Amino acid sequence: MATPLKAIPGPGKRIEVPIKKATGPGDDKIHTWPHLVRNEFLIACAMMILLIVWSLLVDAPLEEPANPTRTPNPSKAPWYFLGLQEMLVFFDPWHAGVVLPTFIIVGLMVIPYLDINPKGNGYYCWKDRKWEITTFIVGFHILWVSLIIIGTFLRGPGWNWFWFWEKWDPHKVEALTNVDLPFLLGVRDETMATIVGALIVGGYFVVGYAAFYALCRGVKGAEFPDFIERWGWARFGLTGFLFLNMWAVVAKMMMRHLLNIKYIMVLKTPYFSINI
Amino acid sequence: MSKWDDVKEQITESEVWKSIFRHGYDDTPRNRILMVSGNVWLHLHPSKVRRHATRLRFTWCMGGITFLMFLVTVITGVYLMFYYRPTAEYAYADMKYLEFDMPFGMLMRNMHRWAAHAMVIAVWLHMFRVFLTGSYKPPREFNWVVGVILLVLTLLLSFTGYLLPWDQLSIWAVTVGSNMGRATPILGHEGPGHELIPGLNNVYDARAFLFGGGEIGPHTLLRFYILHCIFIPLVASLFMAVHFWRIRRDGFSGPAL
Numbered sequence: 296m297a298t299p300l301k302a303i304p305g306p307g308k309r310i311e312v313p314i315k316k317a318t319g320p321g322d323d324k325i326h327t328w329p330h331l332v333r334n335e336f337l338i339a340c341a342m343m344i345l346l347i348v349w350s351l352l353v354d355a356p357l358e359e360p361a362n363p364t365r366t367p368n369p370s371k372a373p374w375y376f377l378g379l380q381e382m383l384v385f386f387d388p389w390h391a392g393v394v395l396p397t398f399i400i401v402g403l404m405v406i407p408y409l410d411i412n413p414k415g416n417g418y419y420c421w422k423d424r425k426w427e428i429t430t431f432i433v434g435f436h437i438l439w440v441s442l443i444i445i446g447t448f449l450r451g452p453g454w455n456w457f458w459f460w461e462k463w464d465p466h467k468v469e470a471l472t473n474v475d476l477p478f479l480l481g482v483r484d485e486t487m488a489t490i491v492g493a494l495i496v497g498g499y500f501v502v503g504y505a506a507f508y509a510l511c512r513g514v515k516g517a518e519f520p521d522f523i524e525r526w527g528w529a530r531f532g533l534t535g536f537l538f539l540n541m542w543a544v545v546a547k548m549m550m551r552h553l554l555n556i557k558y559i560m561v562l563k564t565p566y567f568s569i570n571i
Numbered sequence: 572m573s574k575w576d577d578v579k580e581q582i583t584e585s586e587v588w589k590s591i592f593r594h595g596y597d598d599t600p601r602n603r604i605l606m607v608s609g610n611v612w613l614h615l616h617p618s619k620v621r622r623h624a625t626r627l628r629f630t631w632c633m634g635g636i637t638f639l640m641f642l643v644t645v646i647t648g649v650y651l652m653f654y655y656r657p658t659a660e661y662a663y664a665d666m667k668y669l670e671f672d673m674p675f676g677m678l679m680r681n682m683h684r685w686a687a688h689a690m691v692i693a694v695w696l697h698m699f700r701v702f703l704t705g706s707y708k709p710p711r712e713f714n715w716v717v718g719v720i721l722l723v724l725t726l727l728l729s730f731t732g733y734l735l736p737w738d739q740l741s742i743w744a745v746t747v748g749s750n751m752g753r754a755t756p757i758l759g760h761e762g763p764g765h766e767l768i769p770g771l772n773n774v775y776d777a778r779a780f781l782f783g784g785g786e787i788g789p790h791t792l793l794r795f796y797i798l799h800c801i802f803i804p805l806v807a808s809l810f811m812a813v814h815f816w817r818i819r820r821d822g823f824s825g826p827a828l
């Protein structure tokens with residue numbers, strides 16, 4: 296919007312700049328020194344005292360010298376990677392160790408481009424962002440953190456499950472009764488099993504996308520046509536993909552824990568093989 | 572005027588003093604701004620900020636704590652580097668040596684270790700705060716992406732450091748943590764599609780590239796040492812510079828007035 300020349304006030308008068316307004320006027324600004332620097336200084340002091348006391352009381356671990364011929368049981372990755380190590384129970388290494396971390400990192404990076412909700416920018420609010428916040432808490436706090444807790448405290452020798460009060464018994468043997476899902480459904484032929492497995496995986500995504508669509512519709516109500524036009528199908532597709540993959544991890548974990556299912560689909564070709 | 576004020580004035584009016592400190596300490600609005608804009612470190616901040624951005628309950632100060640923990644690891648890390656030799660013969664002995672013979676050695680090692688862990692936790696909480704306040708929304712989308720890169724670099728810094736004590740804990744944790752390298756699709760010799768690259772094997776694939784061989788050995792120690800002490804800190808510093816610059820340019824997020 297061009298301002299007519301006449302309307303420009305003379306020197307000393309305040310000029311209204313509409314663009315600035317959108318990012319917030321500077322009215323509530325206060326001096327960084329002392330207001331912000333003082334807080335930062337106090338917090339830094341408190342943190343340093345905490346860290347030094349902690350370091351005086353608790354020594355960093357140092358075990359026996361490295362010995363490549365003696366594998367400890369259990370061997371655990373550093374605690375912040377135990378969520379991924381725990382996923383090795385449910386998925387093959389290429390899936391748990393490479394594909395899922397890639398989805399997590401890329402998924403985090405694209406959040407700002409998928410979320411076009413203009414509300415809740417720069418303040419805490421639950422009402423306008425229920426779905427966003429719930430998804431983040433499920434993915435981060437429930438999945439990631441609880442898997443770390445399981446990996447740290449509940450997995451003992453042989454990566455077997457031990458409750459907090461149980462002793463880690465290195466001779467505990469767990470019967471390997473895992474079967475693939477198509478086998479459980481009565482399919483015995485290998486090729487048929489692959490086809491059935493692929494149909495289940497594909498079906499999960501088809502049904503999942505439909506459910507995701509219905510969810511968006513339900514949440515948006517009458518605004519939906521307007522919303523989906525602004526959001527676009529590319530965003531819908533990518534959000535749905537990440538969302539469904541997250542829930543697929545939960546689903547696969549449930550199937551293993553409750554039904555002892557190993558794979559849903561086993562695909563073997565002369566060139567590559569993929570088990571999901 | 573007392574003797575003390577006399578001396579004080581002589582010092583603060585001297586040519587040398589004035590060449591270092593450009594302005595006085597009087598609490599005037601002008602000085603408050605000069606305190607920040609005239610100081611290279613404080614200049615990371617704008618000279619004025621929005622009121623709510625100084626509140627602990629808005630930022631939890633988690634970005635700041637992450638940065639503080641990074642600085643602690645840099646300083647204690649340099650101290651440890653004076654004593655530590657990244658070779659299979661000496662690494663473990665040096666860990667023992669710094670515990671018993673090096674002044675404050677164990678304290679420095681403990682602080683390095685615990686600050687690294689604290690940094691991982693703080694960066695997660697920082698991300699959670701930024702998510703809850705919706706601070707990744709325009710115009711800060713790209714700074715969120717830079718943040719995710721910093722998160723990955725923080726984890727990699729911790730992970731590469733884990734190997735350096737060269738004890739049972741470190742080599743096996745790193746073995747377990749890197750095993751999936753073998754299973755990388757196409758590039759790992761046990762991954763799906765590995766047949767597409769002829770000749771992949773235990774000593775020639777993605778994990779071998781990281782380890783410098785088929786399993787963890789002296790070559791791995793040197794690689795991780797250089798990644799841990801030079802390469803990743805440098806890259807992380809560059810991204811932090813971008814991160815801070817962007818915060819400065821975009822201003823702090825906050826509710827519209």
Ligand code: HEM
Nearest residue numbers: 630632633634635637638698706715718719721722823824
């Ligand atoms: C080494 C890691 C990191 C450091 C040292 C760091 C440091 C900081 C600092 C000091 C601030 C100022 C506000 C505050 O303290 O909360 C900040 C803001 C911000 N950080 Fe980080 N950060 C890191 C990682 C991350 C991560 C992982 C993300 C997100 C994925 C992120 C996204 C942001 C965004 C979007 C802002 C602007 C917030 C606003 O304007 O309200 N940063 N960061």
